[in-house]
Amino acid sequence: MNRNEIWIAFATIVTREVRRFLRIWPQTLIPPVITIVLYFLIFGNLIGGRIGEMAGLPYIQFVAPGLIMMSVITNSYSNVVSSFYGSKFQRNIEELLVSPTPNIVILLGYVVGGMTRGLGIGVIVTLLSLYFADFSIHNVPVTISIVLLTSMLFSIAGLLNAIFADSFDDISIVPTFILTPLTYLGGVFYSTQLLSDFWANVALINPILYVVNTFRYGFSGVTDINIWWSFAMVGLSITVLFSITLRQLEQGSRLRS
Amino acid sequence: MIESQTPALQISQLSKTYGDHFEALKGIDLRVESGDFFALLGPNGAGKSTTIGIICSLVRKSSGSVSVFGHDIDADFANAKRYIGVVPQEFNFNQFEQPIDILVNQAGYYGIGRRVALERAERYLKQLGLWERRWEPSRTLSGGMKRRLMIARALIHEPKLLILDEPTAGVDIELRRSMWEFLCDINQRGTTIILTTHYLEEAESLCRNVAIIDHGKIVQNTSVKALIKQLSVETFVLDTRDELVSAPEVEGYRIAHTDSHSLEVEVVSGQTINPLFAALAEQAIEVLSMRNKTNRLEELFISMVEKKLPETAA
Structure with a gap:
């Protein structure tokens, strides 16, 4: 395929993905917004008022970046995992597999589709959060780059999960038993300064801790960890997962008999 | 000119083993000439769908080679795939999408722009009697309509080789006849067609050449006329x-x-x-x-x- 044809194939996948989540907006757009509004109400206004400050910030300003990032992570991941596994289940993934679309274009198309939903929800949640808290952005490049990279990372992870999944149970195991606990333990609601040295060190193996803290740094300038180390970790994770996912697509295992 | 001399499909020593033991294909050789209307017959489990799956790269072969109009499916997969349109046995489109979107998206995967895709989609949906239903979710179409939708989808990039795996299974007689006419028409306009079917009347009426596959081996490969003559x-x-x-x-x-x-x-x-x-x-x-x-x-x-x-x- 020449460059123009590759671009058309890529745009087709992305457009189809965006239209898919817009078509089922009551399932894809409304629930995350309701969830985040409840988080802001409970942890921000009701409980947050009694907690006071966390890491030198009013509690609602402390949790807001984490809640936004949580939406971006879960929506990027769930968009790709459900869409790709749905295509496997209905076998319409064969439409792509029989076509000359290169595997890297299939990968990028799904990932950009996931990022579009993740970032779109992120923007909606950010706008909603302004109703509950006043905050400005401390470092725009850091904020934008970390949210883009995080969305990309979890979109790729969702695709890899979908490739290996053999049932709908398989696509809910990772979000339920890995992603949600890591998110809750990833410094969204508390600073690792509250933990003992041992648990603070254990927390460092949680990748979500890095992205949440870097995002919080972008908003408020406050972080528990070195943000450049965080960028390196996210970059490395993207490189590794991207390579594994592309290799899976090239080999066709779990997709072709 | 080169394409007309090159076989539409050349299969050499193709084999496929599922797992460690089950040999679905045992080194088959097959040549289908450009412009042919070819039947691939065989009982259930004979290896027909595996052969088709390998040609359109949905099944990974164990050994052997396949080329489509001279393009090897391994070495030159992008060009080989452009020549192939496939209509599988099972429905494999997104049941929630509309027929028009299914066709335009499929064209996009072949690098065909939206304007051209829409023109072709209109042409094929009209020819196959689906134009009026183009905006309805495809799950609401009848079985025969879904099968015709898959034919339209397979033709959207205008392949030179159309492979149909049991295209008229479960289709009523009237519709089957109209599909036969449609297939004969596109064959006469130059598209090579390979057909698997359980309706042997279909193969006898439509096809010029035939291969019979059984237990992963080609047991007969000749013209339909020559085959009929063997009937004692x-x-x-x-x-x-x-x-x-x-x-x-x-x-x-x-x-x-x-x-x-x-x-x-x-x-x-x-x-x-x-x-x-x-x-x-x-x-x-x-x-x-x-x-x-x-x-x-x-x-x-x-x-x-x-x-x-x-x-x-x-």
């Missing part, structure tokens, strides 16, 4: 006006009494049937109608596959 005995069913209690005796013919108003007569290849009717008339037996007991190709197919069974069972 044909069985005809005669429906009689009056009730019969037994089969009449007619010299030179084996006649069986199947029920009160019908007889089955075996006619050897080259034997005329005029004496049979003369003899029946002498015995005051009036024949209302006559038909083949089974499709001719079907008789041959069954005899070939049955002959093969003891060998493979050994």
